[in-house]
Amino acid sequence: MPIVFAAGVSHAPGVTAWTEEAPVDQKETIYAAYAQVAKDLAASGAESVVIFSSEHWTNFFFENMPSFCVGRAEHYDGPVEPWLRVPQMRVPGDPALAREILDALYAEGIDPSYSDELRLDHGTMVPVHFLLTDNMKPVVPVIFNTLSEPMPSSESCFRLGAAIGRVLEQSDRRTALIATGGLSHAPGERRQGEIDLAFDEEFMANMATGNHDALRSLSHERMAAAGGGAHEVRAWIALSGAVANWKGETVAYEAVKPWATGFGLMEFHPAA
Amino acid sequence: MSAYQLQKLCRAVNSDPAARTRYMEEREAFVDGFDLSDAERAALLSLDIDALYDLGVHPLLLRPFTIINGVSQDEYLAALNPGT
Numbered sequence: 001m002p003i004v005f006a007a008g009v010s011h012a013p014g015v016t017a018w019t020e021e022a023p024v025d026q027k028e029t030i031y032a033a034y035a036q037v038a039k040d041l042a043a044s045g046a047e048s049v050v051i052f053s054s055e056h057w058t059n060f061f062f063e064n065m066p067s068f069c070v071g072r073a074e075h076y077d078g079p080v081e082p083w084l085r086v087p088q089m090r091v092p093g094d095p096a097l098a099r100e101i102l103d104a105l106y107a108e109g110i111d112p113s114y115s116d117e118l119r120l121d122h123g124t125m126v127p128v129h130f131l132l133t134d135n136m137k138p139v140v141p142v143i144f145n146t147l148s149e150p151m152p153s154s155e156s157c158f159r160l161g162a163a164i165g166r167v168l169e170q171s172d173r174r175t176a177l178i179a180t181g182g183l184s185h186a187p188g189e190r191r192q193g194e195i196d197l198a199f200d201e202e203f204m205a206n207m208a209t210g211n212h213d214a215l216r217s218l219s220h221e222r223m224a225a226a227g228g229g230a231h232e233v234r235a236w237i238a239l240s241g242a243v244a245n246w247k248g249e250t251v252a253y254e255a256v257k258p259w260a261t262g263f264g265l266m267e268f269h270p271a272a
Numbered sequence: 273m274s275a276y277q278l279q280k281l282c283r284a285v286n287s288d289p290a291a292r293t294r295y296m297e298e299r300e301a302f303v304d305g306f307d308l309s310d311a312e313r314a315a316l317l318s319l320d321i322d323a324l325y326d327l328g329v330h331p332l333l334l335r336p337f338t339i340i341n342g343v344s345q346d347e348y349l350a351a352l353n354p355g356t
Contacts, residue, residue, distance in 0.1 A: 056332050057283055062276055080287070083339070147332065188331025190352045228331055 002169040005044035005176035006243045006268040007037050007251075008207065008236045011053075011126035012185055012229065014259025016085045021258035033252030033265040034130040040267060042135040046176035048094045049132065049139045050101075050168065051124055052161065052235035054146040054181050058121040067152040068112035068160055070105075071141040072098030078120030078128070086129045091120065094138035097173055101140065104167040110160060118143065123232075127180045137176070144238070146181065146231040154218040154237050161238030168242070179239035181232025183253075185261035189228055195255045199226035200262040207236055207266060208248035215240050229261065239268070247271050275328035277306040281316070282329055282337040292340065319343075321351035 019027060041049075058080050060066060073093045079086050095116075102114055120128070124141050132139075142164070145151050152160075168175045183203060184196040199222070206214045215237045223230045251265040281303065284291035294302045303316050315323035319341055324334055338348050350356075 057330075058287070061283055062279065147330065186331075188333075188335030190325065190349075192331075192349060 002174075003165065003177055003243060004046050004174045005041050006178075006239060006246060007041070008179040008239055008248070008264070008266045008268075009034070009037060009127050009131075010182055010261065010263040010265065011123055011180045012187070012259055012261035012263060013081070013084055013122040013126065014256065014261065015126060015263065016122075016129065017083055018259060019085075022256050026254045026256050029252050029254055030256070030263055030265070036251055037265055037267060038131045038135065041131055041176050044176060045174055046137060047174045048097050049137050049176045049178060050097075050164065051127065051139055051141050052144065052177070052179040052238045053124045053127075053141055054144050054232045054235060055123050056121050057147065059115065059118050059143070060145070062148060065145055065148050066113035066143075067145050067156070069118070069143045070098050070102055070112050070114045071118045071143070072102065072114050073116050073118060076118055076120045076124075076139070076141065079125035080119050080121045084122050084125065086122070086125050089128075091128055091132070092136065092138040094140050097138070097171065097175070098140045100171060101164055101167050105160075105163050108163060110163050112142070112160070123180065127178055131178065144232075144234050146234055149220075151220065151231060152234065153220070154234065155216045157234040157238040158212070158216045158241035161241030162244060164238070165242030165244070177239055177242055179235040181235045182230055183233060183262035183264050184226040185229035186227030187229050187260065191227070193257065193260045194227065195257070195260070195262045196226035196230070197255055197262070199230065200253065200255070200264065203233055203236075204250055204253060204264055204266065207240060208250065210240060210244065210247060212240065212244065243268050245271055275312070277308055278312045278316070278324075278327060279329055279333055281306045281308075282333045285340060286333065286336045321348060322354065325352055
């Protein structure tokens with residue numbers, strides 16, 4: 001069975017850590033959207049979930065910074081942040097599927113790193129919390145370097161995603177694909193709180209229509225201008241490569257000032 | 273100086289409970305365990321957030337590091353934007 005579900009979701013930690021600081025209507029819109037995505041994911045019958053994600057200095061640092069790392073552990077513990085207000089959990093892994101992905105990528109000359117022990121921070125645990133708590137499935141996290149320059153290009157992310165998409169289409173597993181990160185935000189920066197609405201609108205539109213030329217050529221500089229956290233949309237670009245013929249539909253988008261982020265959720269479906 | 277050692281110190285405090293305890297209890301000795309410039313050492317010991325930022329500590333290391341030091345969000349942004 002092929003990919004049976006795909007979605008992109010933001011994971012900025014305010015959604016759980018500072019929930020009450022958001023205007024009630026924005027908070028309810030985002031929580032309802034996450035509930036909708038969780039319901040649709042469960043209904044898809046996915047057996048495993050591949051998560052294109054980013055981390056925040058949890059496993060990797062300047063002494064060794066992979067562009068991409070495929071998790072092939074038996075399980076993952078998270079979140080590492082005690083202040084996140086997401087319950088501690090042990091998330092089952094899918095090492096067999098991870099190995100299937102790695103073998104196929106290496107065979108075609110794409111060589112991500114891999115790890116048998118990853119701790120999960122909010123970058124992966126926020127989506128796991130909202131989407132899988134009531135419908136836990138084994139996961140394969142794929143961590144992207146979105147922290148340290150140089151970072152993988154949009155083109156490189158797209159090609160990685162396309163290659164993983166080909167593996168999943170031929171796998172015996174029914175898989176769901178989640179991309180997480182973004183949108184515009186600048187956590188910890190001098191300009192924290194600024195949200196680049198134009199960036200978010202254009203990016204979501206390009207994801208929805210599958211404008212691959214625009215996504216593959218999205219520059220590091222344009223992402224940086226939308227805030228350091230906007231580099232995380234590389235995961236979404238990879239998803240676009242994996243489900244290249246699918247179209248996206250926005251489930252919700254809110255620019256949430258108290259969480260200092262543009263927060264978006266989008267589901268993808270095969271073009272009719 | 274690449275700020276590598278400076279950022280390594282911040283990451284240790286952020287993510288390693290034993291390092292955090294040493295930082296809290298024996299700050300100078302802990303700081304002297306890293307190969308820092310004089311400016312980096314001074315900025316750390318006085319928790320000069322603006323200076324640490326300009327010395328190149330990544331924002332996603334610096335903000336958690338200041339949370340551990342009891343710095344609120346408003347205080348953090350005020351330190352980075354003096355005069356606003």
